[in-house]
Amino acid sequence: MRLKVGDTHEAVVIDKIARTHIVKYAGASGDFNPLHHDETIAKGMAGYPSVFAHGMLSMGLTGRMLTDWLGPTALRKFGVRFTKQVWPGDTLTARGEVTAVSDEGGKQVATIRVVTVNQDGDSVVEGEAVAEV
C-alpha cells in the first residue's frame, strides 16, 4: 500500500450504540465500572444523564478503522484523547488523514491524524497514529 499526505479513510464504526454493546465491551475488557452499565449509579450517585460508553470502546472502534485500512499489524503508535462522552444511541464515524509520510530504510512510515465524531459532528476521540505500511 502506498500512502501520500492528504489520503483519507472514513468508516462508520458503530451505528446507534446499544447498552448491550457497552456491556459486551465491559465483559471483554474486564472494566466493570458501574458508570458504564448501571443506570441507577450513573444517574443517581454520579449525576450523569445515563450510562455512557467506555472511552476505550470508542478507541477500540477507532482502531478498527485503522486496522481495516492499514492492516492488522501496521500500527507502531496509536494515541488518543477522549474529548466527549459517548451515550447510548450515538453513531460514531472514525476518520484518518495522512499528515506525513517518510521513508525509513525502505519502509514507508505514515503519520495519521485520527478523529472520531458522533452523529452531531462532535469529536469524541482525537489523536494520532503512526503506521508502517
Add this chain to the structure above:
Amino acid sequence: MLFARSLLDVRPEFSDPDHPATKALGGMVTPPTFVQSSAHWQPDYPLDLTRPRTGPPPAHRGDGGGGGLGRGLHAEQHYEYHHPIHAGDTPAVTTRPGEHWEKQGKRGGKLLFSETISEYRNQAGVLCVTARSVGVQTERAVDQ
C-alpha cells in the same frame, strides 16, 4: 476473539486461526487496544467491585462523589507497538506511575490528572506494547 467481537471486528487475523491471512502472519494477532483486557488478571483491579476475591476488597480511592467510582474518567490513552502479541502468548505487565498535574476545567471543576505507564512483555521477555494512560478525577459530573 471475544475482545475483537466486542469491537464489532470480524478480521480473520483477530479471530480465525485457520484462515490463510492468519497463517501468513504466523498465527492470530491482537487488536491495537487488546492489552486493556489485562484488567482481568490484575488482582486488585479497582473497577470491578463485584469480582470474587479471597482477600479484602480494594480500597476506594477516596475521591468522594459517586461512591469513589463516579469522578474518575479516562482522559487519554497512548500505545507504542514494538512486537506483535500472538494468541497463546502469556504477556506480563509492569506498571509504574508517571506524571501528575492539575488544571481548572470548564465542565468538571478542578481536574486532577495522573499518568500510568505499563509495559507488556511476552513469555520470552520481548517488549510488545508500552501503554501510557492518563486518568482524571473531576470535582463533579462533567457538564453535558
